[in-house]
Amino acid sequence: MNTTCPYCGVGCGLIAGPGGLTGDAAHPANRGKLCVKGATLGLTLDDRDRLTTPTIGGRAATWSEALDHAADRFAAAIAEHGPDSVAFYVSGQFLTEDYYVANKLMKGFIGSGNIDTNSRLCMASPVAAHIRAFGEDIVPGVYADFDEADLIVFTGANAAWCHPVLFQRALRAREVRGTKIIAIDPRRSATADLADLHIPIAPGGDLALFAALLNLCAERGVLDHRFIRNHTSGFDDALIAARTAGHGIDDALFDQLADLVATTPRMVTAFSQGVNQSEIATDTINAILNLHLATGRIGKPGATAFSLTGQPNAMGGREVGGLANQLAAHLAFDDPAHHDLLRRFWQAPNLARRQGLKAVDLFDAMHQGRIQAIWIAGTNPAESLPRSNYIRAALERCPTVIVADCWPTATTARAHIVLPAAGWSEKDGTVTNSERLISRQRAFRSAPGDAKPDWWMFTELARRLGHAAAFDFANPAAIFREHAALSAFENNGARRFDLAPLAAIPDEDYDALRPLHWPVAPGDQRLFTRGAFSTQDRRARFIAVTACPRAIAASGTITLNTGRLRDQWHTMTRTGRIPALMAHRDAATLDLAPPDAERHGIGTGDLVELTSADGTITLPARLDAAQSAGTCFAGMHWTQDQGSAGTINRLIGSARDPVSGEPAFKHGIARIRKIEPLxxxxxxxxxxxxxxxxxxxxxxxxxxxxxxxxxxxxxxxxxxxxxxxxxxxxxxxxxxxxxxxxxxxxxxxxxxxxxxxxxxxxxxxxxxxxxxxxxxxxxxxxxxxxxxxxxxxxxxxxxLIGRGASRAVPTGRIVCVCHQVSEPAIRAAIAAGRLTTIEAIGAATKAGTGCGSCVSELKGFLRHECVAAE
Structure with missing residues (x-):
């Protein structure tokens, strides 16, 4: 049975068969390749500790009892405090069909905009920037552009770890056509280590750098003036603003970068959380889009700006309107014609008229008592949102908290009603990956106990709230048909999101649906090849963005950056149960640059107290030469289940992008001090x-x-x-x-x-x-x-014997999880065989011959051993 991976936004295809899970060679996103997380998915099919029965106040209940109670609480809150006193907070782990029903219920029939998704934490800024530039939330390119580019720039994207299957395509392009790879990142990440050129910018320096590149391209005469004249507006103001920007890096390094950018028309710029999770994220992405529009590098083979999605269906959630500032199907709150169209299609006279509360604002409102009932599904905000202590207090203050999830979490622990959700491998629907590719995610086993899919739960809630006729969905196929029909309703080419050919798809064709891009139409899968953007005048908009100098950090502080680790996912409710995936990094650490560590007298393994305005945690230090001085890094995944430090998000404040509302997870300010162990x-x-x-x-x-x-x-x-x-x-x-x-x-x-x-x-x-x-x-x-x-x-x-009385030898840290090869084994092989290449290490140990995520570390071992030999 064909399905898709539940992890990152690459959207890899899988085949579930009697022999286990394997990569789907026929799926266009991955062509059979899998990263180590995808390759170990079979190990997650363990129902121990799963939520299997609804509970009310910790007491087991039937579904009817739990849903009746949930509906009563929602109805009471709406009756007494109005529709804006209730909210849904959902997840990029949802299938599109789950998202559609939840969004339709909240905006169309409860009459509030208060549905937001954890995609707010990772993808809201690209959405805002795309709409400002293109008139619609659209990623113009496709993965084939990575195969056809002559220059690939990764900025704020450690794709070697976070989108490894797609990154392997970039490496293959380098082998086949000599593609140059550039990594722009304050850290020397795995991606930077494997790139041809690393640009170590200061945190938040991307905006100034891309503005300076636009100005440089103008000075060198490499702009596409015909494209600018025929298909865009606002260029002059954008260029004037760009001329005020200093590039912020070493002059010689900028010259190298500028030469490559100016002379390489086939250029892909791929960006992700390092750009998105900033107070200036939307402007930064528009600076990237400005450069591509000005040079005509949009919608052409090997030439595009590309947002790398964090979750498997963050794109699908954006299609249906799962963000609080969207209506549905790429329709906008601030367009009266869009509002009227959706009201008529849904036959929803109570359709919400204003945007709802974005994630951080939503929990602020809860803390203040303005949210009386919330339904949280498929996400763990008690760990994943900034100011975690504050978020937990908000949940504890809310009169009604309903949580639907697969496993117990810090959020379910604070719920009044807990509902067992069917998860990946157990429910049917569709997902859309980073390149607008819709794939079927199929159930190939039964959900444990009484667990149910989220679309069913929301449909049952809608019926109990008096909206049965509008939610008469028999199965996911029926939901998808309505979703597709809405995308086509009175569209007439105004919006590129259009699934018209699928609006009447029979159940059997839906069951057999193969991956396909939207818009569902013959021709090139790329968009904007001939302009025709989604704005009123069909022109793309240049956005005049200004790179303001960042405030100078107070003396004694350090910039706290948080992010993903190689083998983990979100708050580890799935990956944290697999020993093989814990072998690379088995506990939370704080990565410090050696100069900062030396100044504080800190060595690897020493305890460090890290304090921000929002909290304090203590965790072991890990010295890392890849870390730039004045910054530190902590993995985002760890929670109170894995250690005393709990979530690093306790230290992240409420700062966020003013346009998108996306939190600035990459720019915390903290102080460090060494703690002596007793x-x-x-x-x-x-x-x-x-x-x-x-x-x-x-x-x-x-x-x-x-x-x-x-x-x-x-x-x-x-x-x-x-x-x-x-x-x-x-x-x-x-x-x-x-x-x-x-x-x-x-x-x-x-x-x-x-x-x-x-x-x-x-x-x-x-x-x-x-x-x-x-x-x-x-x-x-x-x-x-x-x-x-x-x-x-x-x-x-x-x-009870202690050290020295056992013959057991420490195996050392596992570097290659695919083949379980440890660091001591790799170093020994390099020394014994005098190995000098990654290929030689692979031949001797098999390390690096699986998904390839460990190749940058193998490269580091080669450098170290060569220096030692000298």
Whole structure:
């Protein structure tokens, strides 16, 4: 059965068969290739810990009871406080059909614009910029442009890690046609490491750089004046504004970049969260679009500006109007004709007349008591939104919080009604990827328990609110037909989003639907090849943007950048359960540039307290020469389930782009200081229940799944152990150990050594070691070795031995997850074979021969070993 991957916006095709999940060679997005996350999707089909039954106030309920209660709460809030007192907050994990029903219900029949999506956090700025420039939210290019470009510029996009299958196409283009690859990024990311040229700009420097490039192209006479004259407006003002911009980088480096840009007509500029998540994001994207419009590099083979979507269906959500500032089907709130068209199509006299609250504003309104009921689905705002502590308080203040999800999260923990949702592999519908390619996502297994798809839940809510006739959908195909019909209704070419040929698609054809681009029409899949933009006069708009100097950071502060890691996804409810995906980065760290670390006396592994105006967290440092001085980086994925640091979003403030409302996740301001550890600990546990640590253990801790269902825990004490501490009291402080569990222990309180084993029915449940000196602790491999042995073959002393008494050798960090190749194995192979190329490493170890995401690290090992040999 053909389906698609639920991770990034590349939208890779998959085949689900008896042998597992494989890449779909016939799917145009990936041609059979998968990244390591996609390749391990089969391991996520584990229903342990899934939500399977509706609950009300923590009590199990039937669907009828839960939906009746939800509808009563919504109806009561609307009756007493009006339609703007309720809201939906949904997700790019939705299928288009889920999105369509939710949006139609809130805007069309409840009569409020208060539906927003977590795509606000990653894609709202491209939407705003596209509409300003093109008149419609449109990505003009297609993935084939990466194959046909002579120059590919990645700006604010670590595609080697975040869109790896698409990045592999860029690398192949370099092999086949000599394509040059440029990475613009404050960090020397994996993408920058593999690029031909890295431009290390200051955070937020993209706008000034692209404005300077526009001015440079004008000075060199390489603008497409015919295209500007025939198909655009506003050029003169945009160029005047660009002339005020300094490029902000080394002059020689700018000259290199400028020469390539000025002399290479086949140029793709791909941008993502590094650009999008900024207070000046919309202007920055318009600066990129200005450059492409001025040079005529739009809608042509190998020439386009390309927004790389973060989620698998963020594009589909934008099509149906899932953002609070959209109506539906690329119709706009501020156009009376659009409002009238949609009112008539939906037969919705109560259609919302004004934009709703965007994500950050929505939770502000909740905190202030203006939102009386909210339905959250497929997303975890208690962890993923900025100011996480504030967001949690807002949820706790709201009279009615309804959450539909697949797994328990920090958000479901604060819900009054929890609804079990069907997830990927269990529900049917469509998704649209970054290149406007619509694909079917198909169910190939049953949902556990009573879990249901989101479109069904919203349809049932609509019926209970009195709107049954407008939501008489029998299946996803019926929803898709209405969605397609709306896109075509009185369109007449005014909007490029048009699915007219699919408006009457039979169920059997929908079931068999193969990937296709919109607009669904014969001809080139690229848009704007001959101009004809979606504005009233069919001309693209240049936007005059000004690059204002960023405020100088206060002395002693550091710029906090957050983002994705190679093998993880969002808040790790799916990927965090797979040991193989935790092997590359197994715990939260703060990446620091060596000069900043040296100034604070910090080394790798030392504890760092990171403080912003919104909170404080403590986590281990990781020194990284790829980090630019004055900045630090933390992965966005970690939550309170994986460690004491919780989410880094606790430290991100409410600053956001004034046009798009997208939060500035890349530009936090913080202070750092070193924390001296007082003790260290390691534990290995067989029981997930025992491994749920108590919150006040006086230590920084992390939790990582290991192969075989074991759980690895690490501790670094920040508060002294109390006098009279024993092994049992220490273990009881950390874990939920029942009194009936048998324990054996060893303690030397004077030396600060405590060791305990918890046993049950002849098997080991827990091994815990605590010591003042980290070097005295055993390795996790040594503890795993003890778990693997029959308990009868071990005496109590053998269970509690420390470092040095075990022959288990640390395996080291896994670099190549596809083939489980560790860093020590790679370094040993390089040294033994005197290897000098990535290909040679692959031949010797298989590292780098899978998805390719680890190639930049292999390149770093080669550099290091060559220097060492010299």
């Amino acid at each position: 003790w260290h600990g390691i534990a290995l546990c067989r029981s997930a229940a025992i491994a749920r640590l108590k919150p006040a253990i006086g230590a920084v801790w992390s939790r990582t799944p290991r192969v075989g269902g074991l759980i690895h825990l690490r501790f670094t004490g920040t508060a002294p152990l109390s006098q009279g501490t024993t092994c049992r009291t220490l273990a009881a402080t950390m874990f939920d150990l029942q009194d009936t569990i048998e324990t054996v222990d060893y303690a030397d309180a004077k030396c600060g050594v405590f060791r305990l084993a918890a046993l049950n029915g002849g098997s080991i449940l827990l091994l815990l070691h605590v010591a003042r000196d980290h070097a005295a602790l055993p390795t996790v491999e040594a503890l795993e070795q003890r778990f693997s042995q029959a308990l009868g073959s071990l005496d109590a002393g053998a269970l």
